[in-house]
Amino acid sequence: MDLKEAANQLGVHYQTAYQWVREGRLHAEKIGSTYRIDEGDLQHLIEERSKPSPPPKEMRVRDWVAQQEKLLNHLLVGEELLARVQIQRLADGKxxxxxxxxxxxxxxxxxxxxxxxxxxxxIAEEHRASAIVERSLANLMLSPSGRPKGVVIVATPPGDEHSLPATMATAALRNNRWITHHLGTQVPALDLVKISKDTEADLVVLTVTNPDARQAAVEVEETLDNYNIxxxxxxxxxxxxxxLESVNALAKGD
Ligand code: B12
Structure with a gap:
């Protein structure tokens, strides 16, 4: 058969099939200006492609400083794709x-x-960098399979706009098999009480990054105490x- 027919059977574009011929991945014989593909060679490649790809290799980072420099450079120039690929590779590498x-x-x-x-x-450069980090974190937020340990609420107190640390706390908790309701920033105390009751949460995690929000955090904590949360x-x-140590102790009933 000719290359066009082979590409159809492979379910790829003609150019892709041509590229595979050039790379030696698909054996073809050139006759005049056309390529002829043997049925057996085509079937072999179709079978190869239908096999599941091996799981990504586990990765161990030896040089975190080098990783930091690389990510910082991507963030400083707003290279979102490269930053996200870097972070995704670490996630894929477990x-x-x-x-x-x-x-x-x-x-x-x-x-x-x-x-x-x-x-x-x-400020613009800082905002651009933190927004990229925020989006990169989305892929780390997934929970592994297994029995959940319990339910946790994560939020920042009124007056604290720093969502990133709360997002990181959520990622860590979810990866540790806690069902985590991530509320983002500036949640009023009584709303926290209500959602904790509605979701039968075991615990509320408050993330306080802005020093000016500490007093508001104390007030939220007092309200939660009043409702025995x-x-x-x-x-x-x-x-x-x-x-994780604090919440896991709770799961063990310490
Ligand atoms: C990004 C950023 C912002 C962004 C936030 C965007 C976002 N989506 O989060 C914006 C632009 C909104 C912002 C605003 C402000 N920011 Co700001 N911000 C930062 C910056 C650069 C990064 C914050 C961050 O994510 N840090 C990284 C975190 C992840 O590190 P971490 O604190 O170690 O976090 C760990 C813990 O929180 C832990 N954790 C989380 N939850 C829990 C819970 C428990 C129980 C435990 C045990 C642990 C835990 O997990 C995290 C990961 O390891 C910091 C710089 C810095 N040094 O952090 C400044 C910084 C925090 N901001 C600062 C300031 C001054 C402000 C503003 C007041 C600026 C202004 N004049 O408007 C405002 C305040 C706004 C408000 N009302 O909150 C100062 C605070 C200074 C101080 N006195 O401490 C900092 C330190 C910058 C600086 N070097 O001066 N900011």
Whole structure:
């Protein structure tokens, strides 16, 4: 058969089939200006393509600083695709979400914050970088299969617009098999109470990054206490490992 027919049977564009011939992936004989493909060779390639692709190899990151420099460079110039591919590779390589957050994203965001604070980065550049990180995190938010440990609510208190740390907390919790209702930022205390009751949540996690929101956080905590709702708060520099330790202790009934 000719290459056009072979491409049809493979379900690919003619140009793709031609590329495969050039790469030696599809054996073809050139007769004059046309290519002839043997039926057996075509079937062989169709079978090869129908096999499931092997699972991605597990990855161990040896040099987090190099990863940080690479991501920072992508973020500083707004290279969203490269940043997302970098983060996705780590996720595909089964690098723990906590490590991606604490060894890569947090240090890079801290550097971006420092550059903003000392005037070497504009607000626009900072916003662009954090928005890319926010979108990259979406792919880390999935839960593995297995019996859930319980239900958790994650939010920031009124006055705290820093959604990224709360998103990271959610990613860590979900990866740890907690059903996690991610409410984003600035949730009023009584609404937190209501949703905690509605979802029969075991715990509320408050993420407080803006120091000016600390008083509001205390007020939210007091309200949750009044309704006997368990809660735990963490701020800038708090570790996700400590968060998981607190919630996992709850699952064990400590
Ligand atoms: C991005 C950013 C913003 C973005 C947020 C966008 C978004 N979608 O999140 C925007 C532009 C909205 C913003 C606004 C402001 N920001 Co800002 N921001 C940042 C920046 C660069 C990154 C924040 C971040 O995500 N950090 C990385 C996090 C993930 O690191 P982390 O704190 O270690 O987080 C861990 C813990 O939180 C833990 N965790 C989460 N939940 C829980 C729960 C528990 C129980 C535990 C144990 C752990 C835990 O998990 C995280 C991952 O490891 C920081 C820089 C920095 N150093 O962080 C400044 C920074 C936090 N911002 C700062 C400031 C000043 C502001 C503004 C006041 C600026 C202004 N004048 O308007 C406003 C405040 C707005 C408000 N009302 O909240 C300052 C705060 C200074 C201070 N005194 O501490 C910082 C430090 C910048 C700086 N170097 O000066 N900001």
């Amino acid at each position: 690098v723990p979400v906590i490590d991606v957050c604490e060894n890569l994203l947090s240090p890079v965001l801290t550097e971006i914050g420092d550059r903003w604070a000392n005037g070497t980065l504009t 368990a809660h735990v708060s963490g701020g800038m520099g708090s570790k996700l490992r400590d968060l």
